[in-house]
Amino acid sequence: MLRNDELDRWDRECFFHPSTHLAQHARGDSPNRILRTASGSHIEDRDGKRLLDAFAGLYCVNVGYGRQEIAEAIAEQARELAYYHAYVGHGTEVSIKLARMVIDRAPAGMSKVYFGLGGSDANETNIKLVWYYNNVLGRPEKKKIISRWRGYHGSGLVTGSLTGLGLFHQKFDLPFERIIHTDAPYWYRRPDPAMDEAAYVAHLAGELEALIEREGADTIAAFIGEPVLGTGGLVPPPAGYWEAIQAVLERHDILLIADEVVTGFGRLGTMFGSDHYGIRPDLITIAKGLTSAYAPLSGSIVGEKMWKVLEQGTDEFGVIGHGWTYSAHPIGAAAGVANLELIDKLDLISNVREIGPYLTRGLSEALAEHPHVGEVRGVGLLSAVELVEDRETRAGFDPSRKIGPAVAGRMASLGVVARAMPQGDIIGYAPPFCLTREEADTVISVTAEAIRAELG
Numbered sequence: 001m002l003r004n005d006e007l008d009r010w011d012r013e014c015f016f017h018p019s020t021h022l023a024q025h026a027r028g029d030s031p032n033r034i035l036r037t038a039s040g041s042h043i044e045d046r047d048g049k050r051l052l053d054a055f056a057g058l059y060c061v062n063v064g065y066g067r068q069e070i071a072e073a074i075a076e077q078a079r080e081l082a083y084y085h086a087y088v089g090h091g092t093e094v095s096i097k098l099a100r101m102v103i104d105r106a107p108a109g110m111s112k113v114y115f116g117l118g119g120s121d122a123n124e125t126n127i128k129l130v131w132y133y134n135n136v137l138g139r140p141e142k143k144k145i146i147s148r149w150r151g152y153h154g155s156g157l158v159t160g161s162l163t164g165l166g167l168f169h170q171k172f173d174l175p176f177e178r179i180i181h182t183d184a185p186y187w188y189r190r191p192d193p194a195m196d197e198a199a200y201v202a203h204l205a206g207e208l209e210a211l212i213e214r215e216g217a218d219t220i221a222a223f224i225g226e227p228v229l230g231t232g233g234l235v236p237p238p239a240g241y242w243e244a245i246q247a248v249l250e251r252h253d254i255l256l257i258a259d260e261v262v263t264g265f266g267r268l269g270t271m272f273g274s275d276h277y278g279i280r281p282d283l284i285t286i287a288k289g290l291t292s293a294y295a296p297l298s299g300s301i302v303g304e305k306m307w308k309v310l311e312q313g314t315d316e317f318g319v320i321g322h323g324w325t326y327s328a329h330p331i332g333a334a335a336g337v338a339n340l341e342l343i344d345k346l347d348l349i350s351n352v353r354e355i356g357p358y359l360t361r362g363l364s365e366a367l368a369e370h371p372h373v374g375e376v377r378g379v380g381l382l383s384a385v386e387l388v389e390d391r392e393t394r395a396g397f398d399p400s401r402k403i404g405p406a407v408a409g410r411m412a413s414l415g416v417v418a419r420a421m422p423q424g425d426i427i428g429y430a431p432p433f434c435l436t437r438e439e440a441d442t443v444i445s446v447t448a449e450a451i452r453a454e455l456g
């Protein structure tokens, strides 16, 4: 085994970390955290320090760490058949079984699932399918995609463009031209605090309609959104939002892609976020919770309406020119089957319905009166605490003060991992579904202590 000092040196000399300040890391100016093992809701680093992981990795280890059932399923699959491809009609028992399980759990009207590796490539697939669809239908001009400011859909070329966070565009020459953005619902930061939910929803739907009219509906192919804004701030939409947005899209014959990479497979207390909000998508993006991150696997679930046109396309133009070597990788599929079985067997989604509101309520009771807590919000097992300089005006802190990272750093030193969300001083929580009340109490008390320590 490598010594700690060797690990640290090799990490800084050789390892290009994603979403990291590269220069600080290479110089050794910023701390690293090297993990050794994990179990349940806890991770343990190389020094033996145990931390309660209230963000389940990157909101993906939904069933919790160390599940032997999934490890065994992966090992057995690796021994039996580690790989075969899925091109030209090839498959494996496990990938076919997983497809059945996904479609059985998906909202009404979903037809087939294409398996990829991560959320970003699944969204790349979705956009290609949308373009293919409109080409088959003889509408070559109908290609623009509307995404939302603060939305997160990955960090590839098209998906980085869909993502509505400046950090993911800056110096990468993104977004691409065909991708345009509208506002996401952000109740706490609505333009006029006097607006009620209905007025705010009407305002957002009106903005979308105006954008479509400005661009021309015959140039717009699809709208993509997360049922609940995730990385952009963990913001549940106001009541009626999805109904109003869908009415606009239907009026203009615009497809709807529900990016359920975070919300799929139980995080909101329903199998899909679309079930929770009454969303009727044409495509659904899945990843993280599909395998609880025990192996990389994602999917694009294609609805009936699009599927018919994709079939028509191959009848007219031949084989669809889209595929990855690792599409439907049997090891990922084995992890997916074992993971979905475990979610059912342990009835983990019921625990989400119980523990999620308990956590959000507890954070709210502990923090609501703090002069620098602007809002505590949540749905299912997704919660957030938004920190502000001034509660009256809702003005945020100067970003250079990095208040969010300071609070999250303080929490880690007290034994709890929460995520400083990338835009705004927002502390995010998305723990494993097996979180207990006792663990939720620890998350709440450590958050309160860290905020007091950093902000008084």
Ligand code: PLP
Binding pocket: 058, 117, 118, 119, 120, 121, 123, 152, 153, 154, 155, 226, 230, 231, 259, 260, 261, 262, 287, 288
């Ligand atoms: N879509 C959403 C909603 C996400 O939250 C993420 C990742 O956090 C992605 C897509 C991209 O997934 P990946 O990081 O697996 O490429």
